[in-house]
Amino acid sequence: MTAPFIPASPTRRQWLHAAGASSLAMGLPSWAQTSAWPSKPLRLVVPFAPGGSSEIVARSVAGEMAKTIGQNVFVDNKPGAAGNIAMQEVANSEDGHTLILGHIGTLAVNPYIFPKLPYDAMRDFVPVTLVSKVPSLYVVHPDLPVKNLQEFVAYAKSKPGQLNYGSAGNGSAGHLAFEYLKMASGLFVVHVPYRGTGPMLTDLMSGRLQAASVGAPALLPFIKAGKLRCIATGTTARLPQLPDVPTVAEQGYKGFEMTQWYGLLAPARWPRDHIAKLEAEATKAARSTLVKDKLAADTALAVGSTGAEFGAFIRTEQARWKQVIERAQIKPEGMG
Numbered sequence: 187m188t189a190p191f192i193p194a195s196p197t198r199r200q201w202l203h204a205a206g207a208s209s210l211a212m213g214l215p216s217w218a219q220t221s222a223w224p225s226k227p228l229r230l231v232v233p234f235a236p237g238g239s240s241e242i243v244a245r246s247v248a249g250e251m252a253k254t255i256g257q258n259v260f261v262d263n264k265p266g267a268a269g270n271i272a273m274q275e276v277a278n279s280e281d282g283h284t285l286i287l288g289h290i291g292t293l294a295v296n297p298y299i300f301p302k303l304p305y306d307a308m309r310d311f312v313p314v315t316l317v318s319k320v321p322s323l324y325v326v327h328p329d330l331p332v333k334n335l336q337e338f339v340a341y342a343k344s345k346p347g348q349l350n351y352g353s354a355g356n357g358s359a360g361h362l363a364f365e366y367l368k369m370a371s372g373l374f375v376v377h378v379p380y381r382g383t384g385p386m387l388t389d390l391m392s393g394r395l396q397a398a399s400v401g402a403p404a405l406l407p408f409i410k411a412g413k414l415r416c417i418a419t420g421t422t423a424r425l426p427q428l429p430d431v432p433t434v435a436e437q438g439y440k441g442f443e444m445t446q447w448y449g450l451l452a453p454a455r456w457p458r459d460h461i462a463k464l465e466a467e468a469t470k471a472a473r474s475t476l477v478k479d480k481l482a483a484d485t486a487l488a489v490g491s492t493g494a495e496f497g498a499f500i501r502t503e504q505a506r507w508k509q510v511i512e513r514a515q516i517k518p519e520g521m522g
Contacts, residue, residue: 223460227258229284230450231276233269233292239403239484243318243448244287246480250471255463268296268357268518270304277310279453282460285314288451290359294503298511299357299518307504311451312461313496315468316489318481319445321402322363322420324434327393328412335418335437338397339371350376351397352386357518360386362507363399363420363444365514370439390414401446402427402485420444427485445487447503449496465493 230248234240241261248259264272269292276286293307305311324335332338342349353360356379368375378395380386383404389395391413399420406427408414418434419425422443434442450468452461471477472490481488491499510516 222256223463224255224257224283226283227260228255230259230261231272231284231286232261232263233265233272233286233289234263235265236263239318239320239401239446239486240287240289240448242484243481243486246477247317247450247468247471250474250477251467254470255467268292268300270296270300273307273310274304276451277305277453280455282456285450285452285464286311287317288313288449288500290445290447290503290507291357293449293451293500294507295357295362295511297504298508299516307500310454312454312456313493313500314450314452314461314465315472315493316447316449316491316496316499317468317472318489319421319447319487321425321485321487322359322399322444322446323402323405323409323416323428323431324363324367324397324399324418324420325390325405325409325414325416326397327390327395328415329393330396330415332417333415334432335434338417339373342373342375346374347376349396350378351399352378352380352390352395353398354383354386354400355379355381357516359401359446360399361516362510364397365516366442366444366506366510367399367434369510369513370434370442399444406485421487425485447489447499449489449491449500461493 230244232240232244241263244261248261252259264275269289272286273292276284296303297307326332326338332341351364353364355361361377361379364377367373375397383400386395386398387408390398391408402425405414409416409428416428416431418437419428419431420443421433422435424431424433434444452464469490469492472488478488
């Protein structure tokens with residue numbers, strides 16, 4: 187699959203240079219003039235309700251970072267509007283101690299499904315580190331006569347438009363994951379949106395749906411119990427928890443990757459030395475054994491990339507999902 191051309195985005199060095207120049211031009215606020223930073227606890231905003239993978243990722247890295255950065259790091263959940271409310275708040279924050287847990291949705295999906303956003307994912311933030319990836323799994327009802335992705339694709343192509351898949355709603359990670367698979371494989375299966383993962387899984391296990399793609403933490407118990415069959419993982423390598431299940435890429439779709447991911451970002455107005463210190467401490471925390479173990483218990487993969495690597499990753503993901511969203515004509519809930 188060839189990624190569409192998109193205009194070159196600012197590099198991280200350009201982001202940092204612009205941030206520093208802006209601070210000098212406008213006059214540094216009091217928090218930026220303080221020699222010892224951080225001078226008060228850091229607030230890590232999570233654009234989702236408490237619970238789930240996002241909170242586990244945020245609290246794991248916040249707790250480890252607090253050990254070395256010189257201040258406490260507390261998590262503040264701010265759900266609403268697909269994460270747009272939290273992103274706008276942090277983009278406009280002026281205290282120099284508020285950062286955000288970015289996500290595939292807020293950084294790589296929302297820019298292409300909402301006609302107007304109250305923030306710019308690339309201009310208003312500086313990437314700090316990609317903290318974690320949460321694997322997406324492709325599953326089917328166990329009565330479906332397929333054992334792997336190749337068999338599923340062949341079966342679905344023999345019954346075009348007769349099979350369906352469920353998701354937690356329009357524009358959800360599960361919706362995107364299956365549309366991406368459809369685009370890569372040429373499948374024609376019908377999307378059935380639900381209001382949440384729970385009711386969708388209930389119908390999938392009862393046989394009202396044939397397939398779905400969901401994050402690994404929510405699916406593993408049902409796979410182990412034989413209530414669902416996993417036909418592929420969206421990761422680049424097989425999961426230790428499912429060593430016999432091949433990846434999508436292994437089954438004929440080279441370069442295919444579908445994971446939910448989370449990373450730290452700071453407002454672009456922060457001084458460069460503050461961002462550099464945050465990156466050093468956050469990267470060290472994400473790579474620590476304690477964080478790796480905590481995330482592994484939730485079937486999440488710790489990463490701990492540099493800020494430059496995270497910025498490049500975001501641009502790659504934006505190119506990927508822009509193409510999928512446009513092809514599938516995905517709209518947010520209530521907009522078509």
